[in-house]
Amino acid sequence: MKKMTPRDKIKHFGIKSLTNEELLAVIIQTGTKEKSVYEVADCLYEKLSRLSELNELTIEELIELEGISYAKASIILASIELGKRIRAEHTKKISIDNAYDLYQFIREDIEYEKQENLIVISINIKGEIIRKDRIYIGTLNMISLSIKEVFRPIIKLNAYAMMIAHNHPSGDPKPSVQDNEFTEKIIEASKLMNIRFIDHLIIGRNQFFSYKHLKTFKV
Known part of the structure; x- marks a missing residue:
């Protein structure tokens, strides 16, 4: 046969x-x-x-x-x-307060990138994701990256809330000193602009770090 x-x-x-x-x-x-x-x-x-x-x-x-x-x-x-x-498209209605949902939404964009990528996610007042923007690719120097660059898509879309995510090509999502300082600046700026800051995820290989929960999740 x-x-x-x-x-x-x-x-x-x-x-x-x-x-x-x-x-x-x-x-x-x-x-x-x-x-x-x-x-x-x-x-x-x-x-x-x-x-x-x-x-x-x-x-x-x-x-x-x-x-x-x-x-x-x-x-x-x-x-x-x-x-x-x-x-x-199918994951636009995820729970923005669930770190794992956010990780699943973003992981395929940057988890396996060989350079560091920074993605900004804009969220409306209903908690729905409006758009995600890749605003940086390269060797990410969090301190030199302009805060204005990060908030540009948020302001343009008149978003109510935001989150950011970047990857560590090494696969280890442990935050660096620069990551911590950069996150503090973003949180401070979001308060001044009256924009709700949801989280900053650092994406590694089958694991991620959440600043909201201050812990690493294995997946």
Whole structure:
């Protein structure tokens, strides 16, 4: 009996019936003269110790793999990004007073970034997230970063409340002295502007630090 292709499985059993390798094969679409699309997908999957590591790969790292062209690497990354954006839309009505909910909302944006990123989240008076803005990428010097830059999207959107989050590429979310000083400045400025400050999360690998709770959470 002929083995069912991923497309046949989708048709008869739905997309959830596919294995991780088969999902990758559908995205990659074609193989090479030497390898089938399934072998290319298997090679990519074997490179990962866990599926979430796919989120860490750059386009340069993807095209180093046999059978992955620039076009295919672009499709893979676009698929990942689309999934992130869909998830972000579904999580807009999270509880802003729940540190874990906030972490889940923000983690995919910055958890695996290789440089430090700072994200500002604007919140309306109903407690709904209006928007999140990535305002800094690089080696984050919290002290030199302008307070005006942080509050610009908040003021522009006339937000009632705010929270900020940044990542530690090392994976350790323990706050530094600079992180503490920067957070104090943001809290002071928010009071002056009559903007409710919710929290500052530092995102590590499968863990995060919350200034509101002054503790590290393992996830």
